[in-house]
Amino acid sequence: GAVVSQHPSRVICKSGTSVKIECRSLDFQATTMFWYRQFPKQSLMLMATSNEGSKATYEQGVEKDKFLINHASLTLSTLTVTSAHPEDSSFYICSALVHNEQFFGPGTRLTVL
């Protein structure tokens, strides 16, 4: 199957700083990637759809100025959490779409102090 990586796997930052999370498709090209957020003991919630070469499409209730998504190449999408606050602490997971199936990265644990 297709392999998706995320970097970093975990990050701790101070409140007010920005954090960038990378999502890479390692052995294939992905026109479409997705970003999810998962709170402890909860399910995954779709944040946005990232399309290569165009603006991301955000789900209702997700602040696009807070969560900046860039999909500048067919193998890389980035999520930047701007001016992070403790309530942004969560597990962020990306996925890449291949033939109607999503392949998931291992996730990034963000802790904002």
Next chain:
Amino acid sequence: AQSVTQPDIHITVSEGASLELRCNYSYGATPYLFWYVQSPGQGLQLLLKYFSGDTLVQGIKGFEAEFKRSQSSFNLRKPSVHWSDAAEYFCAVGALRAAGNKLTFGGGTRVLVKP
């Protein structure tokens, strides 16, 4: 709008016993259905998927699932559970390409395996 319900939040099963996880979905067309497993602090691993054809789907790790259109269900089963099957399991329904291929996840079922 599509939705997925996993009625059981927790299930405890003895090692070697059978396991069935329930999943009910709501979707306006023929759905794409998936089961994923997640170990603590990890990403999601695909167990199996249903797009069309045979309604009994075989997956990895000895899992299978049956699509029942009349019941809007896609229950996951395993005949004999191993301790390594302890994890969180998510059922998901996928929209068609025209709807952006979005996945909607159920709330998850946490499986505990007793020795």
